[in-house]
Amino acid sequence: xxxxxTAAFVRKDMLPxxxxxxxxxxxxxxxxxxxxxxxxxxxxxxxxVFVIYLLVTHFYPWFRHSVWNANSLAECRTIIAANWGExxxxxxxxxxxxxxxxxxxxxxxxELYWRPIAVFLGLLLAVAPVLxxxxxxxxxxxxxxxxxxxxxxxxxGSAWPVIMIAAGFGIGFxxxxxxxxxxxxxxxxxxxxxxxxxxxxxxxxxxxxxxKAIPLAIEPVASDRFGGFLLAITIGAGGIALSxxxxxxLALGRQSNMFLIKSCSVMFIEFxxxxxxxxxxxxxxxxxxxxxxxxxxxxxxxRVMILVTMFAxxxxxxxxxxxxxxxxxxxxxxxxxxxxxxxKAQRLIILPQALKISIPGIVSTFIGMFKDTTLVTFxxxxxxxxxIPDFIRADFNWKGIYWEPFVFVGAIFFILxxxxxxxxxxxxxxxxxxxx
Amino acid sequence: xxxxxxxxxxxxxxxSAGVAAAGTLDDVKARGELNCGVNTGLVGFAAPDAxxxxxxxxxxxxxxxxxxxxxxxxxxxxVPTTGQTRFTALASGEVDMLSRNSTWTFSRxxxxxxDFVGVNYYDGQGFMVRKDLGVTSAKELDGxxxxxxxxxxxxxxxxxxxxxxxxxYQPITIDSNAEGEQQYLAGACDAYTTDISGxxxxxxxxxxxxxxxxxxxxxxxxxxxPAVRHGDSQWGDVxxxxxxxxxxxxEYGVTSANVDELAKGTENPEINxxxxxxxxxxxxxxxxxxxxxxxxxxxxxxxxxxxxxIGEATPIALARGLNAQWTQGGLLYAPPFR
Numbered sequence: 043x044x045x046x047x048t049a050a051f052v053r054k055d056m057l058p059x060x061x062x063x064x065x066x067x068x069x070x071x072x073x074x075x076x077x078x079x080x081x082x083x084x085x086x087x088x089x090x091v092f093v094i095y096l097l098v099t100h101f102y103p104w105f106r107h108s109v110w111n112a113n114s115l116a117e118c119r120t121i122i123a124a125n126w127g128e129x130x131x132x133x134x135x136x137x138x139x140x141x142x143x144x145x146x147x148x149x150x151x152x153e154l155y156w157r158p159i160a161v162f163l164g165l166l167l168a169v170a171p172v173l174x175x176x177x178x179x180x181x182x183x184x185x186x187x188x189x190x191x192x193x194x195x196x197x198x199g200s201a202w203p204v205i206m207i208a209a210g211f212g213i214g215f216x217x218x219x220x221x222x223x224x225x226x227x228x229x230x231x232x233x234x235x236x237x238x239x240x241x242x243x244x245x246x247x248x249x250x251x252x253x254k255a256i257p258l259a260i261e262p263v264a265s266d267r268f269g270g271f272l273l274a275i276t277i278g279a280g281g282i283a284l285s286x287x288x289x290x291x292l293a294l295g296r297q298s299n300m301f302l303i304k305s306c307s308v309m310f311i312e313f314x315x316x317x318x319x320x321x322x323x324x325x326x327x328x329x330x331x332x333x334x335x336x337x338x339x340x341x342x343x344x345r346v347m348i349l350v351t352m353f354a355x356x357x358x359x360x361x362x363x364x365x366x367x368x369x370x371x372x373x374x375x376x377x378x379x380x381x382x383x384x385x386k387a388q389r390l391i392i393l394p395q396a397l398k399i400s401i402p403g404i405v406s407t408f409i410g411m412f413k414d415t416t417l418v419t420f421x422x423x424x425x426x427x428x429x430i431p432d433f434i435r436a437d438f439n440w441k442g443i444y445w446e447p448f449v450f451v452g453a454i455f456f457i458l459x460x461x462x463x464x465x466x467x468x469x470x471x472x473x474x475x476x477x478x
Numbered sequence: 479x480x481x482x483x484x485x486x487x488x489x490x491x492x493x494s495a496g497v498a499a500a501g502t503l504d505d506v507k508a509r510g511e512l513n514c515g516v517n518t519g520l521v522g523f524a525a526p527d528a529x530x531x532x533x534x535x536x537x538x539x540x541x542x543x544x545x546x547x548x549x550x551x552x553x554x555x556x557v558p559t560t561g562q563t564r565f566t567a568l569a570s571g572e573v574d575m576l577s578r579n580s581t582w583t584f585s586r587x588x589x590x591x592x593d594f595v596g597v598n599y600y601d602g603q604g605f606m607v608r609k610d611l612g613v614t615s616a617k618e619l620d621g622x623x624x625x626x627x628x629x630x631x632x633x634x635x636x637x638x639x640x641x642x643x644x645x646x647y648q649p650i651t652i653d654s655n656a657e658g659e660q661q662y663l664a665g666a667c668d669a670y671t672t673d674i675s676g677x678x679x680x681x682x683x684x685x686x687x688x689x690x691x692x693x694x695x696x697x698x699x700x701x702x703x704p705a706v707r708h709g710d711s712q713w714g715d716v717x718x719x720x721x722x723x724x725x726x727x728x729e730y731g732v733t734s735a736n737v738d739e740l741a742k743g744t745e746n747p748e749i750n751x752x753x754x755x756x757x758x759x760x761x762x763x764x765x766x767x768x769x770x771x772x773x774x775x776x777x778x779x780x781x782x783x784x785x786x787x788i789g790e791a792t793p794i795a796l797a798r799g800l801n802a803q804w805t806q807g808g809l810l811y812a813p814p815f816r
Contacts, residue, residue, distance in 0.1 A: 419560075438792070
C-alpha cells in the first residue's frame with residue numbers, strides 16, 4: 043500500500059442540488075396530494091369540476107347578456123334579442139338603475155337622503171371604537187350619544203324629545219353618582235325611578251315650552267317611508283345594540299340564585315325561544331293595537347324593533363349562558379376569594395372570559411337576526427328582499443322581473459354578513475391567550 | 479343604557495297617546511289624513527312609482543274618499559297590507575278603510591265583522607295555460623298540475639270547481655304572484671290560476687304572450703270592493719256613496735273635465751243633486767254639498783279611472799266586461815241620488 047498513490051478522481055465541489063422529481067414538487071404534488079390522493083378522491087374531484095362547469099356554463103350567459111340601459115323589462119328583452127339572437131336570456135339590471143334608491147332607502151324623501159347616509163357613516167364612526175380598542179377612548183362618548191342622534195336624524199321632527207330622553211339619562215347618572223355615597227341600593231333605585239318620573243311627568247310640559255321658545259326641528263319623516271336596506275339596517279343595528287346588553291342580563295339572571303329573578307329569566311327566554319319570530323311580528327303589528335287605547339300612534343318600526351330585540355336577546359342569553367357554563371368553577375371561586383362583590387366579579391373576571399368564548403355564537407345570532415329582518419315583509423313593511431321587489435313588480439314596466447332583485451339583495455346581504463363574520467374571527471384571534 | 483333608550487321612547491310614545499275613540503268620520507277629519515289599506519303591490523290596482531307615489535284602480539277610491547271628506551285627494555296615508563294582515567289592520571283601527579281587491583263574501587261580511595260598501599271591480603277566477611298544451615277549455619284540465627296561491631279564496635274555488643266536474647288536479651302551492659309566474663314559466667305547473675284581471679296582467683308581461691291563453695271559463699264570482707269596520711254606519715255611508723258617486727258620474731256623463739262646468743247647474747236634476755246644486759245630500763252624510771264634485775275631480779269618474787289604470791289603452795288591457803254600466807250590459811248600477 044503506498045500512500046503516494048492518489049485517487050483517480052476526487053470531487054472538489056458540491057453537487058448542485060437537483061430539483062425534486064416532478065411528481066414530488068410544485069403544482070403536480072399539490073394536485074396529487076389535494077385533489078387526486080386516491081381513486082375515490084379523483085372521482086370526487088372530477089365530478090365537482092363537472093358540476094362547477096355546468097353551473098358556470100348555465101349562469102354565465104345570463105350575466106354576459108346583462109342590460110343596463112332600458113326603461114322596461116320588455117325593452118330589455120328586445121335589446122337582448124337584438125344583440126344575442128332570439129331566445130337568449132339575460133339579466134335586466136336596468137331595473138336597478140331606475141330603482142336602486144328604493145332598495146336602499148325605501149320611500150324616504152329623495153331630498154333628505156343625506157340624513158340616512160349621515161346616520162350610516164355615523165354608525166361606522168360610532169361602532170369603530172367599540173370594535174377596535176386601538177382607537178382613542180374619547181370616541182366612545184360619540185358612540186353613547188349616537189343612538190339618540192340617529193333617531194332624530196332618521197325620523198326628524200323636533201329635537202327636544204330626543205334631548206329630553208338624553209336629559210333623563212343624565213338625571214339617572216347624577217342620581218347614581220351622588221347617592222352612591224349614601225347607599226348603593228338607593229342609588230340604583232333612584233337612577234331608574236328618577237328618569238322614568240322625569241319622562242312621564244316633566245317631558246310633556248317642558249317639551250311644549252322649549253319647542254315654542256327655541257324651535258329646533260328638521261322635517262319629520264314617517265315610519266311608512268322607511269324601506270329596503272334602510273329599514274333592515276335600522277331594525278338590525280337597533281336590535282343588535284339593544285339585544286346584547288339585554289341578553290347578558292338575562293343570562294346572568296338565569297344563573298342567579300335569587301328565585302324570582304331566575305324564574306322570570308327562564309320564563310322569558312323559554313317563551314321567546316318557543317315562539318316563531320313571525321308570531322312575534324304579528325303580535326307587534328296587530329295584537330298590540332287591540333290592547334293600546336284607540337288612536338294611539340305607536341310606531342310600527344319601534345314595535346317591530348322591540349320584538350326583534352326580545353327575540354334576539356333570548357338567543358344571546360342562551361349563547362352567553364353556554365359561555366358562563368364553560369368557565370371552570372375555579373374562576374368563580376377565585377373571584378370570591380379576591381373579595382370582589384357580585385358585579386365586580388362579573389365585570390372583571392367572569393364576563394370577559396365568558397363573552398370571549400361566546401363570540402362565534404353571538405355573531406351567528408346577530409347574522410341570523412339581521413337576515414331575519416326581512417321577515418317584516420309579513421307585517422306590511424317594505425323589506426329589501428320581498429317587499430321592495432314586489433312593489434317594483436307592481437309597476438307594469440318591471441312586472442315579471444324575478445331573479446335580478448334576489449341577486450342584488452343577496453349580494454349586499456352577503457357583503458354585510460361576511461364582514462361581520464370576518465370581524466368575529468379577527469376578534470377571536472386578538473383575544474386568544476393560548477391558555478388551554 | 480341602551481335598554482333605557484327604549485324605555486324613554488316608550489314613555490314619550492305613551493305621553494303622546496290616548497285620544498278617545500269617536501266615529502271614524504270625525505277621527506279622519508280630526509287627523510286630517512285618511513289611512514287607507516291597500517295592496518302591497520298589484521299591477522294596475524295599487525302600486526307606488528319610483529318616487530313612492532301610489533296610483534292604481536284601488537288607490538283611486540282612496541283618493542276619492544279623501545277628496546270628499548278632507549277636500550284633498552293627496553291627504554291619504556297608504557298602508558300596504560298583505561293577505562294575512564288586511565282584515566286585522568282594519569278591525570284594529572290601523573286603517574280607516576280597505577281598498578285592496580278583497581272579495582266580498584258572506585263570512586267576511588258577517589263573521590269577520592267587515593262591511594263591504596259596494597263593488598268596484600267584478601272579477602272572476604280563470605286559468606292560463608300554454609298554447610302548445612292544446613287545451614281550449616278548463617273542463618279538459620283533468621289530472622293537470624295547477625299553480626295556486628295559498629290562503630286565498632282562489633284555492634277554495636279551485637277545489638270546488640274540480641270536485642264539481644269530477645276531475646282531479648295536483649296543486650302546486652305558491653306564496654306570491656311573482657313566484658307563481660316564475661313557476662308557471664319554468665314549467666312546474668300546467669296551468670296558473672288566479673283572478674282574470676291578474677292573469678291578463680301576467681300574460682301581458684311575458685316575453686311571448688301569444689304562446690299563452692286564458693281559458694274562457696270563469697269559475698268563481700269575485701266581487702272586489704272597499705270595506706270598512708262593522709258598526710260605523712256613518713263612515714260606511716260616506717265610503718259607499720263616494721264609490722256610488724264615481725259610478726253615477728260615469729252614467730250621467732260627468733267627468734273630471736266637465737264637472738266644474740256642470741256644478742254650476744244643469745237641466746238634469748239628478749246631476750244637480752249629485753253635484754250639490756240642488757238639495758242637501760252632502761249634509762245628510764256629514765259632509766258638505768261639494769263632496770261629490772271633489773271626489774270626481776280627484777281622479778275622474780269610474781270610467782276615467784278604469785281607462786287610466788287597467789283599461790284597454792293600458793298594457794294590462796282589460797275590457798270593461800261585467801264592469802260596464804248597467805246601461806251598457808254590465809253590472810255597475812248606482813242607486814239613485816235622491
